[in-house]
Amino acid sequence: MAKIINEPAHTFNEYLLIPNYSDENNIPSKVSLVTPLTKFKKGQMPKISMNIPMVSAIMQSVSGDRLAIALAKEGGVTFIFGAQPIESEAMMVKNVKSYKAGFVPSDSNVKVTATLEEVIALKEKTNHSTVAVTSDGTNKGKLLGIITSRDYRPNKTNLNVKVKDIMTPLNKLIVGKDGISLNKANDLIWEHKINQLPIIGKKGELKYFVFRKDYDEHKKYPNELLDEKKRYVVGAGINTRDYEQRVPALVKAGVDVLCIDSSEGFTEWQKKTIHWVKKNYPNIPIGAGNVVSGEGFRFLADAGADFVKVGIGGGSICITRETKGIGRGQATAIIEVCKARDKYYKEKGVYVPICSDGGIVLDHHITLALAMGADFVMLGRYFARFDESPSNKVNINGTFYKEYWGEGSARARNWQRYDLGGEQTLKFEEGVDSYVPYAGALHDNVIMSLEKVKSTMCNCGALTIKELQKNATLTLVSSTSIVEGGAHDVIQKDKTSFK
Numbered sequence: 001m002a003k004i005i006n007e008p009a010h011t012f013n014e015y016l017l018i019p020n021y022s023d024e025n026n027i028p029s030k031v032s033l034v035t036p037l038t039k040f041k042k043g044q045m046p047k048i049s050m051n052i053p054m055v056s057a058i059m060q061s062v063s064g065d066r067l068a069i070a071l072a073k074e075g076g077v078t079f080i081f082g083a084q085p086i087e088s089e090a091m092m093v094k095n096v097k098s099y100k101a102g103f104v105p106s107d108s109n110v111k112v113t114a115t116l117e118e119v120i121a122l123k124e125k126t127n128h129s130t131v132a133v134t135s136d137g138t139n140k141g142k143l144l145g146i147i148t149s150r151d152y153r154p155n156k157t158n159l160n161v162k163v164k165d166i167m168t169p170l171n172k173l174i175v176g177k178d179g180i181s182l183n184k185a186n187d188l189i190w191e192h193k194i195n196q197l198p199i200i201g202k203k204g205e206l207k208y209f210v211f212r213k214d215y216d217e218h219k220k221y222p223n224e225l226l227d228e229k230k231r232y233v234v235g236a237g238i239n240t241r242d243y244e245q246r247v248p249a250l251v252k253a254g255v256d257v258l259c260i261d262s263s264e265g266f267t268e269w270q271k272k273t274i275h276w277v278k279k280n281y282p283n284i285p286i287g288a289g290n291v292v293s294g295e296g297f298r299f300l301a302d303a304g305a306d307f308v309k310v311g312i313g314g315g316s317i318c319i320t321r322e323t324k325g326i327g328r329g330q331a332t333a334i335i336e337v338c339k340a341r342d343k344y345y346k347e348k349g350v351y352v353p354i355c356s357d358g359g360i361v362l363d364h365h366i367t368l369a370l371a372m373g374a375d376f377v378m379l380g381r382y383f384a385r386f387d388e389s390p391s392n393k394v395n396i397n398g399t400f401y402k403e404y405w406g407e408g409s410a411r412a413r414n415w416q417r418y419d420l421g422g423e424q425t426l427k428f429e430e431g432v433d434s435y436v437p438y439a440g441a442l443h444d445n446v447i448m449s450l451e452k453v454k455s456t457m458c459n460c461g462a463l464t465i466k467e468l469q470k471n472a473t474l475t476l477v478s479s480t481s482i483v484e485g486g487a488h489d490v491i492q493k494d495k496t497s498f499k
Helices: 065-074 086-098 116-126 182-192 243-253 268-280 294-303 320-324 330-348 363-371 442-459 465-471 479-484
Strands: 015-018 054-056 077-080 131-134 143-147 196-200 206-211 235-238 257-260 286-291 307-310 354-357 376-379 393-396 399-405 433-437 473-476
Touching: 015 363, 054 065, 065 077, 065 086, 065 442, 077 086, 077 257, 086 235, 086 243, 116 131, 131 206, 143 196, 182 196, 182 206, 235 243, 243 268, 257 268, 268 286, 268 294, 286 294, 286 354, 294 307, 294 330, 307 330, 330 354, 330 363, 363 376, 363 442, 363 465, 442 465
Parallel strands: 054 077, 054 376, 077 235, 235 257, 257 286, 286 307, 307 354, 354 376
Antiparallel strands: 015 473, 131 143, 196 206, 393 399, 399 433
């Protein structure tokens, strides 16, 4: 007979934190969210720590190089999605590692033969007002000119007009040469009273843009996560099939940390992958998962995983529980695995960080996950809503959304994530194709979410994540109590009528 656990598995929404005593030091400005990303021995420091407890999900609709740069500026880590050709994933990693603060690669580029209509559509997609006109329509082609809102009149200029007829040509642009310092680039911007300065190479190829608005950018990001060479830290997802070819390319590109992208981590496939990486690239940390039990954690920890992801079926676009009947309530899974992690630390003297992956719907769920023992959370839907995610922004009935799809959906066709060692194909879907409400820039949203986390930690008398895990008191709540926790028994006024 099967082993049966009669205790119900709970979700984050079924728990609340009970406030503890707070003294005069418990204020948000004094809270530290520094947390380990990779394992470490007792008395030592982890190879990689983060300044905020957030990483992005290994998903096509979430984790590209642009989001990786934005999240590293905040102090977190992006895991570039692995469901793409090896060369393109490695290039994304390389783009992050070669990014220079203040020097922005152009992600809005067209050929001279493009129409104004195409330019406007591109600007709506990227939310950038400056479009580079290059010889091949890429950000590596020879710069021929730029087009901004100054070059045409909305609703007045013919949408079929060619870019070459309305752009500001190269001979009328102020440009900088590749190798120029940021200070000198900004001097040119202020001297010539321009909003952007294209940086070109020896052959006239476009390298970067420096923007006036980014002059004080570095002051906005006190938590930016850098390696020893002052480059942004970036991770990458791998699978258990082509790792022998993929990992060398990612390491050559400069990747800092790897993570196996799989719906289920308690497998021999993951053990073999971890062992191969540890043998051939012992200095590159690798995370593994996902698991939902103490036994699953122990298996991956013994295999050598540098962190373990917890969660099966809890993602907003995941239907694994619906289609296969496997998984566990995220809160229960986190609590059990973290108990196993603490036991492992006492026995082995090795601390293996836990990543809570899935089940985060509201900002306070992040705090709950941390209080339950997680060291950081992996977010998909959350980051998919932002400008920096790779998916398209669409207008539906006057409201903007971002496209968001699961790795187990027919659109992603990421069969490797659900691989059980058989035929290389996707037999049935374990994810859906959807939209999420567009939410603007990553920076503004992350700052707001983490302010809520810090405030709650202060209510619990904690100034660090470790203090929260040690001192927090959690209580299960009834379904009626959940209703009571929101606005009820009132007629709410329209929030949009107030500024």
